[in-house]
Amino acid sequence: MAFDHVTTWIFDLDNTLYPPEAALFSQIEARMTAHVSRLLGVDAPEADRLRAHYWRDYGTTLAGLMARHKIDPHAYLLDVHDIDFSVLDPDPDLGHAIAALPGRKIVHTNADAQYAGKVLGRLGLDGFETVIGIGEVDFHPKPDPRAYAAVIAATGLDPSRAAMFEDDPRNLQVPASLGMETILVGEGRLGPDAPAGNGQHGAHVRHHTRDLTAFLRALV
Structure with missing residues (x-):
């Protein structure tokens, strides 16, 4: 009703x-962390912390990176979504x-x-x-x-x-x-x-x- x-x-x-058991987002998270590490020149633990921090505060990691670091969203999305869909x-x-x-x-x-x-x-x-x-x-x-x-x-x-x-x-x-x-x-x-x-x-x-x-x- x-x-x-x-x-x-x-x-x-x-x-x-x-x-969630497909673990597709686990692949994306790993690529997000690697992208943040390269982009900001920080080590993997700090990049992972920032990834999660921006997710919590801005809704997505991308939104945090755009707000705080003025990044190109298109390059970011292309990189982090380059994953194995066969799962x-x-x-x-x-x-x-x-x-x-x-x-x-x-x-x-x-x-x-x-x-x-x-x-x-x-x-x-x-x-x-x-x-x-x-x-x-x-x-x-x-x-x-x-x-x-x-x-x-x-x-x-x-x-x-x-x-x-x-x-x-x-x-x-x-x-x-x-x-x-x-x-x-x-x-x-x-x-x-x-x-x-x-x-x-x-x-x-x-x-x-x-x-x-x-x-x-x-x-x-």
């Missing part, structure tokens, strides 16, 4: 449309569950759209109207309110009739304030390397599932 009014379904990408397997069950949802389906990710396309291709998920990456929101990452405003402006969606699926509970605060149904997928990590939450994520998380496919099947 809580979803009868929903006409637009918005999905995060990493650790939402595939499980991902097609997920036809999830694809069928998404296709069965009534209305529009959108991906909104803090990664870039080119990378997102590779991930979706490996998963066999092709039922999305559009993929909105970090470049499409002028490099304002979730949970920055400007990111969500850009998505709404680009798609014309009505947030009061939308639902958003996310693995990071921080990124559901603004959607909840806009009137979206919010669904936390997984354990609720505040960033890819942070410990899982204790299950108490706040009122902005209206629903919680550890099995996205089963959750979507139940809706339809």
Whole structure:
């Protein structure tokens, strides 16, 4: 009943449309640390500390590097997303569950759209109207309110009739304030390397599932 009014379904990408056990982000984190080390001329432990610090304070490591060091985001994204995608397997069950949802389906990710396309291709998920990456929101990452405003402006969606699926509970605060149904997928990590939450994520998380496919099947 809580979803009868929903006409637009918005999905995060990493650790939402595939499980964290795929360890795709572990590869990206390693490349982030190496990139920060080369860029700033610091050793690996300091680079790793900065990577995590910028993630916590700015929403993404990239946003912190842009704010503090004025880096070129395009070169950074190209480097950190040069990973092995073969760890991902097609997920036809999830694809069928998404296709069965009534209305529009959108991906909104803090990664870039080119990378997102590779991930979706490996998963066999092709039922999305559009993929909105970090470049499409002028490099304002979730949970920055400007990111969500850009998505709404680009798609014309009505947030009061939308639902958003996310693995990071921080990124559901603004959607909840806009009137979206919010669904936390997984354990609720505040960033890819942070410990899982204790299950108490706040009122902005209206629903919680550890099995996205089963959750979507139940809706339809």
